[in-house]
Amino acid sequence: MGNLGSRFQSSPPGAEGLVEGVSSSRKLTCVCHKRKRNAYCDCCDSEQDDEDALLDIPRRKKLKSTSKYIYQTLFLNGENSDIRICALGQAWNLHKVYLCQSGYFSSMFSGSWRESNMMVIELEIPDQNIDTEALQVVFGSLYRDDVLIKPSRVVSILAAACMLQLDGLIQQCGETMKENISVKTVCGYYASASIYGLDSVIKKCHEWLLNNLMTHQNVDLMKELGVEMMEQLIRSSDLSVMQVEMDVYTALKKWMFLQLNPSWEGPIKQLLADADAWLCKRRTDLCEREPFLDTEDGAAFPSVFKHIRLQYIINDLASARILERDNILPADWLSSMYKNQWFAMLRTEFDNDNGPQDANKEDFEMSSMRCGRKLAKDGDYCWRWTGFNFGFDLLVTYTNRFIVFKRNTLSQPCGGAVSLQPRRHLAYRLRLASFDSNGKLVCSRSTGHQLLTLEKDQEYVVMNLDSRLLSFPLYVCCNFLYTSSQSDHRTDASTEPEGSTRSVC
Incomplete structure (x- = not known):
């Protein structure tokens, strides 16, 4: 079979034979691995050494009981506490080593602040969104690996986490908010995200409103939406409009009515009829001839209505007549748009305007x-x-x-x-x-x-x-x-x- 040199040692008694041929590269598996393990060679010894080395590598395994023990003993029971935190009429017996995970307390204890050597600290809570339940959750998060956040409590917990500068908890609050946006939460989440600087939550809430404002109209949502937010939605070309632009105008008419009559209660199907009746009564009782947006009651709403794309309302006769009847919009808004549309039609007919040909x-x-x-x-x-x-x-x-x-x-x-x-x-x-x-x-x-x-x-x-x-x-x-x-x-x-x-x- 030829001389294999000294690569293989002689087999001990009882071996079933030597390898008939082997590559000079150790990347190939030795044939003796397929036989009884009393056959051995250099490569087998090397692999055995590797297996022994693996046994010396420490393995990380989380002991769930340890986290529970720390939370129960140190946080809930306050054993071996070295500092007492008082806020909103409640006190917590805590530990500086855990509090230093908070940027707020880390700065307090490491600097030249007088609180750095105090055993009892009175916390001033300037944010009305923070309550004792939120502080309980936030302080407790310093003693455990995971925190369960109720969507109904996330704003208070976020406020406390921002005050104490807990970046990980702030991020978890943001994820909770994004996963639980609905008609009941979207406005509150948007406002809170704006206060505490959660841009990703602001974006998600804005996208949700663009998708749902017109497709799933809701009375409570219309009451809650303020002028600034509604302006952002109406001017966006990403607003999901059902049917045509006239429906945007109709939705704004209903929204404006609810802003001025927040006590109104009823089904969404009744809302437009009541809004029209209310406008008609004003025109009759007050003998109003000026457009509603020019009145004192309508002064808050022009910034929203000006983003309606009127050129796609006055292109329909029935819709144009409703605009004239309602008398909500200033006359110069309409006259300017009629003029622009007339010139657009003339360009189409006589100036060979066949439509857009570049990606503007x-x-x-x-x-x-x-x-x-x-x-x-x-x-x-x-x-x-x-x-x-x-x-x-x-x-x-x-x-x-x-x-x-x-x-x-x-x-x-x-x-x-x-x-x-x-x-x-x-x-x-x-x-x-x-x-x-x-x-x-x-x-x-x-x-x-x-x-x-x-x-x-x-x-x-x-x-x-x-x-x-x-x-x-x-x-x-x-x-x-x-x-x-x-x-x-x-x-x-x-x-x-x-x-x-x-x-x-």
């Missing part, structure tokens, strides 16, 4: 049409949103897990004028969302900001949906921009002399 995202975010549709269950749907959109009649179809846009010109009847231009351009964003019972996003998909060119009666598949990700009811939220910005179509007045005429062949 800023213009899209500020000026796009917001609309949506709720699909209660899986099936086939086809719809259009009401209003004149410069001759662009867009049909939206949901069928067989596909969402399709179609530019309708001649194939389907349309109640308004339809553009017959060979090509029209469109900027759009389509988002799909479904929610659980608390309004938390279950699944979502978005096309992002897109540009699309459609010929007459042309169809385009916007999204192909994975059935595994779908959950009904499904909310389809869209943004559209049908015309390019006005700055793209400014003409030099000198090119067309005043009073000139054009020949018609």
Whole structure:
């Protein structure tokens, strides 16, 4: 078999034979491992040494009883306490070595503060959100590895954790808040996160409100939403609008009524009728002729109403008539918008404005049409949103897990004028969302900001949906921009002399 040199030692009595062949590399497993362990070699000895070395490596194992013992004996019983903390009429017998986990106490004990040598410390609690129950939880967290935080108590615990500078507990409070956002908690969580600087919670609450304000309207939520928050929501192009922009105006009318009549009680279905009746009574009893936003009672609300995208309300006759009847908005707001819309229509007809052709995202975010549709269950749907959109009649179809846009010109009847231009351009964003019972996003998909060119009666598949990700009811939220910005179509007045005429062949 050839000389293997001194790599293998001779086998002891009873061995079943030597290895017939072996690689010079030790990366290969020795054949003797497959035989009885009384056969041995250098590599076996080496591996045996490795196994012995592993036995000397310490293993970390958490003894749950130790944590419980420390919490019970040192914190709850206060044994061997070296400091007494008093606050809000209650006292805790604690230990400096544990309190130093807090940035607040660490600075107190290590500096030249007079409290550093005191055995009893009176804590001043300037934050009204902090109570004795919150302090009990926060002090106790210094003696244990985990803390259970009730969503109903998280704001008080967060306030105490921020005062005592406990970063880990602050982070845990933030996670608890984000996991438990609902119609009952969102406003309180948002306000608290703003006070204590939890940006991630602020963002989550804002996203929840954008998704749910219009899709799941709620009387209590409308009462709780203040002017500043409502302004942020209404100006966002990410607001999930169900149906059309007129519904945003209607929601604001109901919200304003509740702000001025917080004692109102009733179902959401009755709210609009009562709000309209209240406005009508004011106009009749007080003989008000000036727009409501110009009155003393309405002075708080113009900053919110000005973010309504009026160009997508006055494009529908019935909606425009309601605006005139309500007399909420200042007249100059409407006259300015009517003028802008008229020039936009003229540009479309006479200046070859076929729609946006570049990715002007800023213009899209500020000026796009917001609309949506709720699909209660899986099936086939086809719809259009009401209003004149410069001759662009867009049909939206949901069928067989596909969402399709179609530019309708001649194939389907349309109640308004339809553009017959060979090509029209469109900027759009389509988002799909479904929610659980608390309004938390279950699944979502978005096309992002897109540009699309459609010929007459042309169809385009916007999204192909994975059935595994779908959950009904499904909310389809869209943004559209049908015309390019006005700055793209400014003409030099000198090119067309005043009073000139054009020949018609």
